Amino acid sequence: MSSDYIIKVEKVSKTFPGVKALNEVDFELKAGEVLALCGENGAGKSTLMKTIAGVHDPDPGSGCIQFLGKEACFENPLEARKAGIVLVFQELSLVPELSVAENIFLGSLPRTKFKTIDWKSMNEETAELLEELECNFKPTDLAGDLSIAQQQMVEIARSLPFKPKVVILDEPTSSLTEREKEVLFKNIRRLKEKDVAIVYITHKMDEVFEITDRITVLRDGQRTGSLKTSDATINDITKLMIGRELEDFFHKSKAEPGKEILRVENLTQKGEFQKISFSIRSGEVLGVYGLVGAGRSEMAESIFGVRKLDEGKIFIEEKEVEIKNSKQAVKLGIGFVPENRKEQGLVLKMSCQSNLSLAKLPWMHQKGFIDRTTDINTFNEYKEKLLISTPGPNQPVVNLSGGNQQKIVIGKWMCMDPKVLILDEPTRGIDVGAKAEIHKLIAKMAEAGLAVLVISSEMPEIIGVSNRIITMKDGCITAEFQESEISEQGLIDAITLDPKAESA
Ligand SMILES: Nc1ncnc2c1ncn2[C@@H]1O[C@H](COP(=O)(O)OP(=O)(O)OP(=O)(O)O)[C@@H](O)[C@H]1O
Ligand SMILES: [Mg+2]
Structure with a gap:
């Protein structure tokens, strides 16, 4: 048999x-x-x-x-x-x-x-x-x-x-x-x-x-x-x-956009991306849609200071800033959930709890000590918010399932309370239920006043969470869509446009 x-x-x-x-x-x-x-x-x-x-x-x-x-x-x-x-x-x-x-x-x-x-x-x-x-x-x-x-x-x-x-x-x-x-x-x-x-x-x-x-x-x-x-x-x-049906897959920020939080002008790194300009206001989720390889992650990395710019300016709350490394970016209130959690987002051997507090550490150090009770409270709060499934706060992250590791990375930045949060493929490897939870959280964070930049190659996700979308191809912005103008066909057309023909 x-x-x-x-x-x-x-x-x-x-x-x-x-x-x-x-x-x-x-x-x-x-x-x-x-x-x-x-x-x-x-x-x-x-x-x-x-x-x-x-x-x-x-x-x-x-x-x-x-x-x-x-x-x-x-x-x-x-x-x-x-x-x-x-x-x-x-x-x-x-x-x-x-x-x-x-x-x-x-x-x-x-x-x-x-x-x-x-x-x-x-x-x-x-x-x-x-x-x-x-x-x-x-x-x-x-x-x-x-x-x-x-x-x-x-x-x-x-x-x-x-x-x-x-x-x-x-x-x-x-x-x-x-x-x-x-x-x-x-x-x-x-x-x-x-x-x-x-x-x-x-x-x-x-x-x-x-x-x-x-x-x-x-x-x-x-x-x-x-x-x-x-x-x-x-x-x-x-x-x-x-074990149940999912009623609601997506959640969008319903906040009225407030003051400008992040503006970038002419960001250029030769061979990767050129002349990228956009701004995001408080309460807004800006989606960046494009295929893998369009230069989206590279552009995001440059805002977070892990990639050198050849040209371009970055403004936080209308003040020009210089971001040479990620430490400066964090200080200015920029959070970044990277695409590759293993290399950039997590210290795998450390516990869930410690990983969650990593982004907070600079502030804790300013006060002169690491506060373990805050640590555990933070952990419990985010475990609940993000439905992180782990036996306990001291479990090394390496033992968590892939999706739960990604939730820890997101939680890590959320609890830092940033002004700008950049999420690069935030739900890669995340199951449908938790995906909906993360989308809800993104909307909630924007509604609480954050400016959020979401990069995604998944069309339903980008349409579902964004208040505005820019599309990228070959390192250039090819189009911008206000919420009322967003359509699947429009996005498909925009990521297949030839940026050079467009600007000519
Ligand atoms: N080496 C390990 N030590 C301790 N716990 C582990 C280990 N590997 C997996 N687990 C736990 O076993 C459970 C199942 O994990 P598993 O990685 O098989 O999930 P999965 O279905 O592959 O999830 P995902 O879609 O997130 O990849 C989880 O609770 C996880 O934390
Ligand atoms: Mg798995």
């Missing part, structure tokens, strides 16, 4: 200190199918996949995992990989100091007959893999110099030489451009034709319907249902995920 299934999991549990991440979960996967694995942040999706792929051991005596009809228990992911199960992690795990080729062959570097590393064949084989995935970078490039999207492609390329039977992709497109996503989907279809089974973890419903055949939903470490994708609706999935 079980031979129908390439993987069959029965009643497996996994307990971490203080959390039952998996609670007698069942799960099946058939050869040649693309299975969506859905569920709220912290539902246990990554844990289930890591348990299958040898990263975690299930709780002793708690059920069984079968692979190809036989009980499977892999010591580590490499063993699983050799057997044919490849897991591409949610959080990227490349070594930034090594080249793309070295990262791909890490652990099995090819040797020449003199036992030295065979750079030539390593680079040649890597070039072939990169070509297969239509990557636009070289085997010799350093992993640390690649964009997140490119690093993600390296993670995927790295799995191909193992001729896998099962490929597990944990939120693979969270930072890919539209074109890169298409390439990935092409590769998924190609693998599927070879009868490879694919588990596709995502919070993006449009992708579930585009690429998957079946959907399995987890909630609180248990399976709540499995559906055929062609029979399912978003509502069906949401209900299985959160």
Whole structure:
């Protein structure tokens, strides 16, 4: 019977200190199918996949995992990989100091007959893999110099030489451009034709319907249902995920815009973005819409002082300011929720509580001490506001689910009480329920007087939260939409405009 299934999991549990991440979960996967694995942040999706792929051991005596009809228990992911199960992690795990080729062959570097590393064949084989995935970078490039999207492609390329039977992709497109996503989907279809089974973890419903055949939903470490994708609706999935229907997906600031808080004029960094001018008033949410690679994040980083400007002026409350680094930006009241939480937003080994207070520290130090009671109060307040699911304030952030880590980054800046808050892809990797909560918070913060800049590649999100939208392409602003003028088609047209033709 079980031979129908390439993987069959029965009643497996996994307990971490203080959390039952998996609670007698069942799960099946058939050869040649693309299975969506859905569920709220912290539902246990990554844990289930890591348990299958040898990263975690299930709780002793708690059920069984079968692979190809036989009980499977892999010591580590490499063993699983050799057997044919490849897991591409949610959080990227490349070594930034090594080249793309070295990262791909890490652990099995090819040797020449003199036992030295065979750079030539390593680079040649890597070039072939990169070509297969239509990557636009070289085997010799350093992993640390690649964009997140490119690093993600390296993670995927790295799995191909193992001729896998099962490929597990944990939120693979969270930072890919539209074109890169298409390439990935092409590769998924190609693998599927070879009868490879694919588990596709995502919070993006449009992708579930585009690429998957079946959907399995987890909630609180248990399976709540499995559906055929062609029979399912978003509502069906949401209900299985959160146990109720979502009435309201988006929330917009209803505040009357007040005085100007942030103005930028002619921001330019050569090769990245040019002549960016806009202003945001108190109570306003300005959306920046564009495709990945349009220069939006780079522009935002320059306002936060982590990127040098070649030209341009920044004004806070109509006073020109100089921002040479992020410390100065924070002092001026600018908060920044970056796109890549792992590198820029969190100290992973520190506790949730400490991470939340990080942005506040400069002020606490001014008073001369760190106040731990405020810390814990702050933590409790934001845990509740953002529905952060963690066993306790002292839990290291690294142990939180991806979405909950993102909530901590947002909370960290919210509790600093900034004048301007810049959010770069704020709900990347966040489940539908928590997404709605974050949108509500963005609106609330604006209504409390903040000027908010939201960068997003998700059209429904940008339309849902913004009072005004500017679009960017190739580093230039291509259009601006007042609230009453915003339309999907208008935005699509604006991000495909040629900025040079426009300004000519
Ligand atoms: N190494 C760990 N140590 C302690 N707790 C952990 C660890 N890994 C996961 N957890 C906890 O187990 C639960 C399930 O987490 P998991 O990462 O599997 O969620 P997820 O469904 O993948 O969520 P997301 O959509 O946010 O990625 C969470 O409560 C998380 O905090
Ligand atoms: Mg996860």
